[in-house]
Amino acid sequence: MxxxxxxxxxxxxxxxxxxxxxxxxxxxxxxxxxxxxxxxxxxxxxxxxxxxxxxxxxxxxxxxxxxxxxxxxxxxxxxxxxxxxxxxxxxxxxxxxxxxxxxxxxxxxxxxxxxxxxxVRPFIRRDPERMMAQMRKWAGHPDEHVRRLASEGCRPRLPWAEALPEFRRDPEPIIPILDRLKADPSAYVRKSVANNLNDISKDHPQRVLELAKMWYGRNERTDSVLRHGLRSLIRRAAHPEALALFGLSPDAGLSVEVETWDARPRELAIGGSVAVRYAVRHRGEEAAKLRLELAVDYPRAGGRSFRKLFKLAERTVEGGGRLAGERRHAFADLSTRRHLPGVHKLALLVNGREAAAVDVILSREGTEA
Structure with missing residues (x-):
C-alpha cells in the first residue's frame, strides 16, 4: 500500500x-x-x-x-x-x-x-481588491510558476484550500486573469486556467459557456484549455451547449448500440487492476463524433460515492461504424485517492450519457476471478 x-x-x-x-x-x-x-x-x-x-x-x-x-x-x-x-x-x-x-x-x-x-488565500480574504490587483500583475510575470499562482490561488473550489465564498458567488474578479492566461505558452499555467474554469462552471455554467463561445476557435492552446475547463459540463451534466461547442451531440448517444462493455476480473484486491473492454456501433445514417468515457463510482464512508471519469476514445464514426478498444484501470491507492472495499460501478458514457455499466468488487484480501 x-x-x-x-x-x-x-x-x-x-x-x-x-x-x-x-x-x-x-x-x-x-x-x-x-x-x-x-x-x-x-x-x-x-x-x-x-x-x-x-x-x-x-x-x-x-x-x-x-x-x-x-x-x-x-x-x-x-x-x-x-x-x-x-x-x-x-x-x-x-x-x-x-x-x-x-x-x-x-x-x-x-x-x-x-x-x-x-x-495567497488569506491575503485575498483580508483585502480582495488589493490582492486580486497583485494577481493580475502576476499573470504577466516572466516566471511560469508565478503566472500559475495568479490563476491557481484564486480558484473558487481549490482542493484542500481555504474557501473563497465571495468568488463562488461572483467569479468576475477572476475572469481578467483567466483571459490573460488562456493561451499561455506554459502547459503548467494553462492546466490551472482550465481547472479554474471548471470550478466556476459548477456555480455559474452559463458564464463559462459565454467565455467559451468568445474564446473558442481562435487559438489551439485556448481550445485545449476550454475542452478541459468545460469537462464537468460535458461529463457530468451532458450540457447540450458545451457538447455542441466541441462537435459532440448528446443525441448521438441515443443512436449508439453497446456491443461490448466488460471488466475482468470482477473481484480483485485493492492495488490490483481490471481490463476494461468496450465496443459500440453507431446506428445512425450520418457520421457522428463520439466521446467514450469510463466512469468509476468509488464508494465513500456513510454510503456516499464519488465519480471520476477517464477518457477512452473520441472519434468521428461513420453511419454503421464501430468504435472499440481496451484499457486497464488500476485500483492502487494514491496520495489523493484511497480505495475502500466494496462494489465499484464502472459505467460507459457516450457523449456524456450513461450507456452501460458493470460492477467490480474490491476486497482487502482480494479474490481474482
Whole structure:
C-alpha cells in the first residue's frame, strides 16, 4: 500500500531541515523546534495540518520579529525546493498578513520553489481588491510558476484550500486573469486556467459557456484549455451547449448500440487492476463524433460515492461504424485517492450519457476471478 503523502514529514526530514536553519542562524533551537512539531496530536494530523504545525513551530523558534524570521527563511530558500517545503509560504500566511509588501515579495519567490497557492488565500480574504490587483500583475510575470499562482490561488473550489465564498458567488474578479492566461505558452499555467474554469462552471455554467463561445476557435492552446475547463459540463451534466461547442451531440448517444462493455476480473484486491473492454456501433445514417468515457463510482464512508471519469476514445464514426478498444484501470491507492472495499460501478458514457455499466468488487484480501 502506498505511503500517505503526509509521511514525508518524518523525524529525519525535520532534523535535517532544523540543522539547515541552525547553520544560517546559530541561535535556532533545533531540538525545541522538532519537539514542538512532533508533540501532542502529530500522528493524527493530516497533510495540511502538518504543514501548518511546522510553520507555527518555526514561528515559535525563529526571531519574534517577522522581517528577521522571514529573512532567515529567504536565505535558505534555494536549498529548500519542492513539495515538502510548502510550509515556507504557509509561514508567510501565518505571520505576514500585516507586512503586505514584504510578504508578497516572499510569496512570489517561494511559489517558484514549492507553491504558494494556499498561502495567497488569506491575503485575498483580508483585502480582495488589493490582492486580486497583485494577481493580475502576476499573470504577466516572466516566471511560469508565478503566472500559475495568479490563476491557481484564486480558484473558487481549490482542493484542500481555504474557501473563497465571495468568488463562488461572483467569479468576475477572476475572469481578467483567466483571459490573460488562456493561451499561455506554459502547459503548467494553462492546466490551472482550465481547472479554474471548471470550478466556476459548477456555480455559474452559463458564464463559462459565454467565455467559451468568445474564446473558442481562435487559438489551439485556448481550445485545449476550454475542452478541459468545460469537462464537468460535458461529463457530468451532458450540457447540450458545451457538447455542441466541441462537435459532440448528446443525441448521438441515443443512436449508439453497446456491443461490448466488460471488466475482468470482477473481484480483485485493492492495488490490483481490471481490463476494461468496450465496443459500440453507431446506428445512425450520418457520421457522428463520439466521446467514450469510463466512469468509476468509488464508494465513500456513510454510503456516499464519488465519480471520476477517464477518457477512452473520441472519434468521428461513420453511419454503421464501430468504435472499440481496451484499457486497464488500476485500483492502487494514491496520495489523493484511497480505495475502500466494496462494489465499484464502472459505467460507459457516450457523449456524456450513461450507456452501460458493470460492477467490480474490491476486497482487502482480494479474490481474482
Amino acid at each position: 502506498a505511503e500517505p503523502l503526509k509521511a514525508i514529514y518524518n523525524e529525519a526530514f525535520l532534523t535535517a531541515f532544523a540543522e539547515r536553519v541552525r547553520r544560517q542562524w546559530a541561535a535556532f533551537d533545533a531540538d525545541r523546534f522538532c519537539e514542538s512539531v512532533l508533540g501532542d496530536g502529530w500522528e493524527s494530523l493530516e497533510l495540511k495540518g502538518r504543514i501548518r504545525r511546522i510553520a507555527r513551530s518555526l514561528g515559535a523558534a525563529l526571531p519574534a520579529e517577522y522581517p528577521a524570521a522571514l529573512a532567515i527563511l529567504e536565505e535558505i530558500a534555494d536549498e529548500c525546493r519542492g513539495f515538502p517545503y510548502l510550509f515556507f509560504p504557509e509561514f508567510v500566511a501565518c505571520y505576514g498578513l500585516n507586512d503586505w509588501d514584504r510578504s508578497i515579495r516572499a510569496l512570489e519567490r517561494f511559489t517558484a520553489l514549492s507553491s504558494a497557492e494556499f498561502a
